[in-house]
Amino acid sequence: MIEKVNPKHPDKIADRIAGAIVDLAYAKEDNPKIAVEVLIGHGMCHAIIETSAVLDEKDIEDVITRIAGNVTPDIVIVPQDTHLAKNQEEKIKCGDNGIFKGVPLTTEQKMLSVIANEIYDAYPYDGKYILNGDRLIICQSNAKTTDLKSTYPNAQINPLGDWTGGTDVDTGATNRKLGSDMGDSLTGGGLHGKDLSKADVSVNIYAFLKAQETGKTVNLVCAIGDDTIDGKPYSEIVEIAREYIHSVGGFEKFAEWGLF
Structure with a gap:
């Protein structure tokens, strides 16, 4: 049994924003020290960033807008804790317990990954998918259930009917x-x-x-x-x-x- 969510799921939007901010740090330094937490939903995006790299808040706002659209950014940038930073002074060592x-x-997990990617290619909107043996559950926003049923006739699709998802509906x-x-x-x-x-x-x-x-x-x-x-x-x-x-x-x- 396995669940996959696609890149437009609110939790994945948060992951993607955090990842893009880490990419910004690596564009500044070869081995930056950075940790990013993102909470997004209902028109707001909160990002707390602990970093050794000097980041431009405008670049972070641009990342949030590009990935999440028209949301209000709330950005906190602080330096990494000095004690943690000392752990890496001499050479790269494990940075956490x-x-x-x-x-x-498993074959089932690989199969669901393929199915999730196929659906997302056709419907690039919030979606999540479960495979449990022969039971395939598809919850795909901004898609007609009848259209998905023609491609996946044996699947359980949108049990509550057609829906719109994203960060205006849910938090991530x-x-x-x-x-x-x-x-x-x-x-x-x-x-x-x-x-x-x-x-x-x-x-x-x-x-x-x-x-x-x-x-x-x-x-x-x-x-x-x-x-x-x-x-x-x-x-x-x-x-x-x-x-x-x-x-x-x-x-x-x-x-x-x-x-x-």
Whole structure:
């Protein structure tokens, strides 16, 4: 059983905004330290940003408008805590405590990812989808149920009827749809809105990729300040995650669908 939400779901809009702000920081520095939390809904977008990089508030407002449309931005920018910053002074080390579980994707999870992408290509509006064995549930806004039924005749579609979604209907927050982004993998933190020094990002990506490669579950734990995880220098894990983020087009693109 798995749920996917598409990039226009309010929670994913929040993830995408957070990711785009992290992209801004990486455009300023090779290894910025940044953490972004976004709450959006009903005409407002609140963004709290802890960052080592100097960011222009106008650039952040432009990101919010581009992704979310006509909403009022409420932006707070503060420097990263000095004690946390010292953790990274000598070399790249683990930036957080955490437990991480990478799990190979199932056929069902891969199938729903394909279906979700297909529907979103045709209807680029707020939507969420569940697959449980043979039962496919499609909740797609701004689409006629009859049109979707012709493509997916055996699916349960829009049980409450046609609907309009988005941030005028619902609120969204960063890292609220981790199941949609990670399948059966598990994290003690969140994937989105953080730089690569954060284990929530790099170790999650590493564990997930290793699980897909080996076909086995990967269990990892780390403490802030660790310089070795799974027998590898932490800096190597960061570079594996950096290559993955580059391969998908950056942190904002990564936030659209998560790891699958």
